[in-house]
Amino acid sequence: MAAAQPQAGVARVRPGALGWPSPAQxxxxxxxxxxxxxxxxxxxxxxxAAPAGEECARLFRQVGNPYFISDDPALTQALGWVDAWTSAPSAYAVEARNSADVAAAVNFAREHRLRLVVKGGGHSYQGTSSAPGSLLVWTHGMRDIRLHDGFVPQGCAGRVAPTQAASLGAGALWVHAYDAVTTRGGRYVQGGGCMTVGVAGLVQSGGFGSFSKRFGTASGNLLEAEVVTADGVTRIANACTNPDLFWALKGGGGGSFGVVTRITVRTHELPETFGAVNFTVRADSAAAFRRLAAMTLDFYAASLMNPHWGEQIRFLPGHVMRVQMVFQGMERGEAVAVWQPFLDAIARLPDLSVDFAPLKIVSTSAREFWSPTFVKRALGFIKRDARPGAPEGNVYWPGDEGQAGQVLHGYASTWLPASLLQPAQRASLADALVAAAAQWGVSLHFNKGLAGAPPEAIAAARDTAMNPAALDAFALAISAAHGPAAYPGVAGHEPDIAVARQQAGRVRACMGELRKLVPKPGSYVSESDFFEPDWQHAFWGSHYERLLAVKTQYDPGGLFTVHHGVGSEAWSDDGFTRGA
Incomplete structure (x- = not known):
């Protein structure tokens, strides 16, 4: 194991300070x-240095491309969060190609008391993919993917039945997994909705995708992980070998227990069809909007809280509701039949109007859902990396484009228990949604709550470190605000601090309306407030104490420290000094 736990006041070494490694080292x-x-x-x-120069203009154009960001170890997908953090590169980066490279970095950081950071996809809203003055383990080059017809975790022979699975290098993005497993392999793998998220980071945070209501969480589908722990040892973690570490990696938060170098996840039989439902409803008044919210909750509880449906419905200022749902396991005609009574009910009300632009109800072959076919590119359903020579598979959803290079102003999430959909509580929930939308937009992400999922998906998620609030939640409510690409100190391109703070206040007020209905609100670690109070139990609920015990066992010196990660309360906000 790692060195003995350091005493309070012990600090990591910063560049230029006594103890910083010499050039020879x-x-x-x-x-x-x-x-x-x-x-x-x-x-x-x-x-x-030159904010009006062409080099600067080119950089601001490029950071709108998630693959440009992903290919640079000095960049992160978000450029920062006003009053919280600013993306800034590490001092050095190890371009890891295997677990031996990772172990070398871990040992060097431990021996020289360096701040250590891990970056895969770089999508952390909390800024955990960067830290100035640190050593970065960059797993970008670890992208091998292997499919298994009958995988048995190490040490589990005779105890676990073989299952179809996929082993993914920690640097792979979910777009790579979908291409290998689904487009070419004809199987389903539970990853993230955003294609440029890293595979290892998603699993360690819990991991929801568009179809999690059917296939569960990414962490619930984890079969095995290869991980380098703080002592520089490469370990296998699964249900039979290092099971405590395995459990912690399933939703306990990335960057806290070690550097994951490979994951193996269960794959599933692929449905024939995936599809989407998109339209907008506008209400003429607050009263009509309240009626619409009540109708929507009634419809969701009766017809949509099941494994077929995922994604979100958004309630927005100005009495607007936007439907952005997906479905699996049914044909387009069946999906139309599900929605027709709701659409007919809206059509009968003169103070509600429906806008179907650009889409209404569409479907496609599930095997081609993530593939960059010519038709999908031509119709704008999917976008690709426009850099000369970029791989054909570098694609992403147009709706995710705004995440590349954004500056966050505010963000909050709360799991909404299915009990709020009971008839006696539904009116209060409708009132809260209308009050929340008067403050700022709020989205109900139905695929990020497991109420209505199959028993086996719920059971697998129960055996993870995620907050148990997700198990009986019908949705994760998210409210967020962000601004365009900007950077402090770049004249003419700096974040608008006043606007950011005003919007952050509105996000807090919006989520506050919903949290009035939830006595002990839980929050999803990957999509949460940087300033979340009592984050330990907001993120992990009753699991936190067990997670802290695993952390103490495998990383007693606190080598792996991230903002609001397990054990981080023992360190300063910048992760450099152990507190008193």
């Missing part, structure tokens, strides 16, 4: 890694 690490150690510089330095 850095060169020794570089040699050990076969040259795969790079000293990082901020891409924004040129912008600060």
């Amino acid at each position: 850095w060169q020794g690490l570089r040699a050990q890694l076969g040259g795969r150690l790079v000293q990082l510089q901020s891409p924004w330095a040129a912008c600060v």
